[in-house]
Amino acid sequence: MSAFEQGRVRPGGDGLANAAAEKLRSMAPAAGAMAYPFLLDGFHLTVSPADGPMSFGRLVLAALCLLAATGAPLLGLACAYWMTKAAPSSFELRARRLAYLSIGAPPLFVLTGVGLGLLHIHISDELIWIAGWLAACLYVLLGSEQERPATSAAIAPPIARWRVTHGVAAAVILLYVAFHLTNHLLGLLGPEVHATVMKLGRTVYRSSVIEPILVALMLFQVAVGVRLAWRWSSGPADAFRVFQIGSGVYLAAFIVTHLNSAFVSARAVHHVDTNWDWASGAPTGLIHDAWSIRLVPHYALGVFFVLAHLVSGLRGVLIAHGMATALANRIWATGLAAAGLIAIAIMSGLCGARI
Structure with a gap:
């Protein structure tokens, strides 16, 4: 019995009260998501230019706001x-x-902010955001309390085949991801170094043959990943499977959002080069711009989860080929630590740090 289930039954307690408490607990991830934009607002207000140097108290408050915003998705993962x-x-x-x-x-x-801009809808993205999550909460609360039958194992073979296809496509995409992340790491040496390497890489991945294939593979990964996540989310799962599903959900949202921002908004509509200045929010920067601050958790967790998701897949492959689970778990944990360090390094470069 999970910790969540244990909270549902309290000896001698009132059944209706327990049911209401359960429903409230189930809304915790949505509450975290709804709070997310306002945590970013709090960070921006704290670091906004003011007379004199920033006080230690404001610095601590800013760090707490940004950490809380970055940690909001982890609340969903835990729940x-x-x-x-x-x-x-x-x-x-x-x-x-x-x-x-x-x-x-x-x-x-x-995606909400960029989408509203592309559609020329002049409504607060925070208002739309809250309305969307409240609608999702209502959908959840209207669900039946009757227990569903366990999913039949008869559909397992097709799902297994999709999983293999998903892994093969990921191996191909990994070539681009490795170059892209390495290029961003080089931003720590300066935008000029990043631009030089990017120009070289674009001769390959922006060619008329490679780019459509790469985009199609990305969209294919999203479609298959959502299918796998939908299937696996309906049954029991250990912590490793939950992390793999959760990181996959993040990547599906990240890929769709990034393609929309880069291809539709930047290149097709506004005719902006998606270079270092575009990624780093120049000239204001990611930290001090009220809109661009949302890109800090977006990018940081995107880097972390893409590497962590790959490591999670590797763990499954290693165990399937006979590696001891304990050793595979250590490789997985090491991979997650490395993913976190790489994400911090890349975001440091995008926010102005240099070595």
Whole structure:
């Protein structure tokens, strides 16, 4: 029995009160997602230019706001694990999937802002954001409390084939990801170094043959990944599987958002070169711009989750080929630590740090 389930039953307690408490707990990931833009607002207000140097108290408050915003998706990840159950009711399954969806809050908030701009809808993106999550909460709360039957294993073979296809496509995309992240790491040496390497890489990945294939593979990964996440989110899962699903959900949202920002908004509509200045929010920068601050968690978690998702897939492959689970788990943990360090290094460069 998971920690979430244990909270549902209290000896001698009132059943209706326990049911209401359960429903409130199930809304925690959505609450974190709804709070996400306002945590970024708090950070921006704290670091906005003011007379004199920033005080230590303001610096601490800014750090706490940014950490809380970055940690909001992790709340969804934890809740998805706590809500795991073999035969969930319609309500419980909807709540679990809402928790997974909340992990993608950073890219989805970027998509909301860019999408409203492209559609010329002059409504606060925060208002639309809150309305969307309240609608999702209502959908969850309207779910039945009746337990659903366990999913039949008869559909496992097709899912297994899709998983293999997903892994093969990921191996191809890894070539581009490795170059792209290395290029961003070189930003620590300065925008000029990044631009030189990017110009070289673009002769390959922006060619008339490679670019359409790369975009198609990305969209294919999103479609297959969403299918796998939908299937796996309905059954029991250990912490490793929950992390793999959650990181995949984030990447699906990130890829769609990044393609929309780069191809539709920047290149097709505004005719802006997606270079270092575009990525770093020049001239104001990511930190001090009220809109661009949302890109900091978006990029940082994007780098972390793309590497962590690959490491999670590698762990499964290693175990399937006979490696001891304990050793595979250590490789996985080391990979996650390295992913975190690389994400911090890349974001440091985008925010102005140089070596």
